[in-house]
Amino acid sequence: MTDEDTLVLVGDHSWGRNLSECEQDLQYICDLPGRKILLRGNHDMFWNPKKTEKLNEQFAGKLHFLQNNYFSCGEYALVGTKGYTFEGPFYLDRYGNIRGWDEKEAEHAEKLVEREIERLMISFEAAKADGYEKFIMFLHYPPTNILQDNSAFTKLAEKYGAEQVIYGHCHGESRFHDSIRGKKRGIRYSLVSGDCVRWHPLKVLD
DSSP states (O other): OOTTOEEEEOSOOOOOSSTTTTHHHHHHHHTSSSEEEEEOOTTOTTOOGGGHHHHHHHTTTTEEEESSSEEEETTEEEEEEOOOOOOOOEEEOTTSOEEEEOHHHHHHHHHHHHHHHHHHHHHHHHHHHTTOOEEEEEESSOSSOTTOSOOHHHHHHHHHTOSEEEEOOOOSGGGTTSSOOEEETTEEEEEOOTTTTTTOOOOOOO
């Protein structure tokens, strides 16, 4: 990493419940070289999505918070949102095969997905309105769960012609293949959770 690079961190920046509690963690990120763009993760309690603009004002010149907006990188627009995917509970038979799931939790998950899709569309549309035609899409949650081949997130990536989808959240080798990895329908999907990439940033653009 150099001061000329752009580093996108896809969430879970701190366990702090408010800005004062995560001050040291955010300062650590500020001190890293390059331009830092942060995406909201499920553990980022300090980040109220309705106050993203205030965060960008408060950390102007130090950190960039990606939510209901976009950031440019050359000819690309970097778009994103936290995302969401249903992670169970699943009900297994004695052989370990999934035979069902909690319907109430699945219904709740669908509502969260709808909310995140709306936020992601705001991000895409803001970039499009400014003339961008090339997109890289970032999520914290994986774009699909273990039961899905596609989702509202993959369909939106295809609709807007995103070249890549980058996501995190999946930790431990047993979960590294919970979602799409590699190229599918012309889009490259990459998992960049810290332990998956062994704490080395993935180079996305030259």
